[in-house]
Amino acid sequence: MSNREPSVIGIDVGGTKTLGLVIDAAGNVLLQEKWPTRQGAAAVTEMLAELAQELRSRIATTHKVRGLGVGLAGLVDSMGRLRRAPNLVDADEFAVRDLLEPRVGMPVLVDNDANCAARAELHAGVAVGVRHGVLITLGTGIGGALIVDGAVVRGAAGMAGEPGHMLVDPAGPKCVCGLSGCWERYASGAGLAYLGRRAADRGDLASLVGTVDGTPEPIRGEHITRAARLGDPEASAVLDEFAWWVSVGLANCAAMSDPEMIILGGGLVRDWDLFGPRVRRHLNEVLVAAEHRPEIRVEPAAAGEAAGALGAALLAADETGLRP
């Protein structure tokens, strides 16, 4: 067994699915596995240990595993602790690294899932060669990553790249984080649904409301995009308002970091054809001095469903010396 090749494992814990994979020193994916996500810190620890063991044993004849990278949604600090996770059940102050390292017997590196996705985009996605960038994931909530000089910035405590709770409207609705008027209330999947319900409350979207329950409450983001695809002009207007809010937060991120590229990932990117061009147009309206600066490229993420797990593996590869 002494001449086995070195490798690392990466696991991305999503809200419903958890994806694990193994990469070699060149960053090639050797094998991949998807499990349903368990709920609560203890069950997630157990799941991570079991999935890592499963991946390690399946590759054991040819590869030695040198480390484990884990990506999670929420504020992850530089000690490998998930400090605050509004979108996971019972996972605040979850000491992922300290709980997992004794179970798996190898170094465990933990980072935010959007930071992991940004590593994947830099390595093999749309951001290969990008020096300064911002990655934003638009899903149920908003995740983010700041790229400076070709690398993901962790910040002082490991928590850089969390733009979802930037305040963009002091009169805005209450957020899950306890504050009000956060960007995430408008520019996420939940935000699109909110904008749809608000439009319905003022009497728009009558035909869409008819197809759900006769009331605005059940409206979800996918109802808006589906109606817009079918040519409903009021659904199209809601989508445009949504794209404006997306671009407001992108402009706020860009004002501080001056990126050459903004990468948009997350579930909403499936409808890129509907809102991508609108986001590009509005960004030029709300970015200060847009006509005096090079155009910022706005691109959909390209590393696919396994981006988070690949990025977590790349983090482990960097930190264990698998990649120079």
Added chain:
Amino acid sequence: MSNREPSVIGIDVGGTKTLGLVIDAAGNVLLQEKWPTRQGAAAVTEMLAELAQELRSRIATTHKVRGLGVGLAGLVDSMGRLRRAPNLVDADEFAVRDLLEPRVGMPVLVDNDANCAARAELHAGVAVGVRHGVLITLGTGIGGALIVDGAVVRGAAGMAGEPGHMLVDPAGPKCVCGLSGCWERYASGAGLAYLGRRAADRGDLASLVGTVDGTPEPIRGEHITRAARLGDPEASAVLDEFAWWVSVGLANCAAMSDPEMIILGGGLVRDWDLFGPRVRRHLNEVLVAAEHRPEIRVEPAAAGEAAGALGAALLAADETGLRP
């Protein structure tokens, strides 16, 4: 003359005053000179060339000048051009470096004045040893700098660190930049005056209004701070609202960059005792998950009036190899 010591010049072009100085390889200030700022790109070029020549001739017996660093308010790109300068007269698309290099016969490095101030704070101010930080200057407008891994980030086009025009209120007042609801409309010197006039319009600040002109229009920021110092509770309330808006933008910057320290500079820092503690308190209210992360230190700038010129000189020192 062949054994003269190497040195560089730094000049900071302010709205009314321009300060130039010379530093040696250790960063010591050898001499300093202050001139009134001339208006318009051609006159500023002339002034910069003359001031550089004056400084060079005064130090000529002992020091050879290797380069010139220039700091200016506005969006400066990595080619040494001032692309957009809303607070200077007739200075958009001002090719500072290309106009000045033939005049002074040495390398000219140009950056935003707040980026320069951040270099000075890192070198000899409150941010010595800081790895991740944000510097914000609160003056007539708002300037900024992003510090990652101990260095000022220029970004893709050189324009990083311009948070003044982040949108923080879609219902907010029109901004000089052409957009509406920018942070600068609330959290700058002009913003403090606006908040004061708004309070007076709704009937507050009656005794202050009596001291100016009997109407809200002439209210300026210094009227508010003076009245607050004299114990006017309504002026104090305006100052608290101002501090809340300052903290909103700081929290937005911190969400993306996770700084260990936020440095506040600019003219408003003179009244630090009045609003510094309020900004610290509000930041803990509006920063997402503040209770799950290390406290961000908020400190007044310490490098003084010459910070911009010193930072411009440090930039020139770095780029000409005077500093390793």
